[in-house]
Amino acid sequence: MLLIECPYCGTRDESEFTYGGEAHIVRPLDPDALNDVEWADYLFFRKNSKGILQEQWNHSAGCRRWFCAERDTVTYKFKSFYKVGERPVEDEA
Numbered sequence: 001m002l003l004i005e006c007p008y009c010g011t012r013d014e015s016e017f018t019y020g021g022e023a024h025i026v027r028p029l030d031p032d033a034l035n036d037v038e039w040a041d042y043l044f045f046r047k048n049s050k051g052i053l054q055e056q057w058n059h060s061a062g063c064r065r066w067f068c069a070e071r072d073t074v075t076y077k078f079k080s081f082y083k084v085g086e087r088p089v090e091d092e093a
């Protein structure tokens, strides 16, 4: 069972959540200035990286709020959870 920590409600089962894809994708300020390749890159292409990925999640069967999480795509383990508009806490090394 995968447990997810909603920043508003606390830890819940993954069945209460909906995955929203990669986080921190910024909409271009002037979409009309982009060519088709740049627009397609914004709409469709994501990092799909191996390792730590910042993701959006929705607590769809709970408070219905969006939040972000850092998850390792290899182990599926979550590293941190944080509210939209915030940034993940960096590890102190």
Ligand SMILES: [Zn+2]
Pocket (backbone or CB within 6 Å): 006, 007, 008, 009, 010, 059, 062, 063, 064, 065
């Ligand atoms: Zn919640």
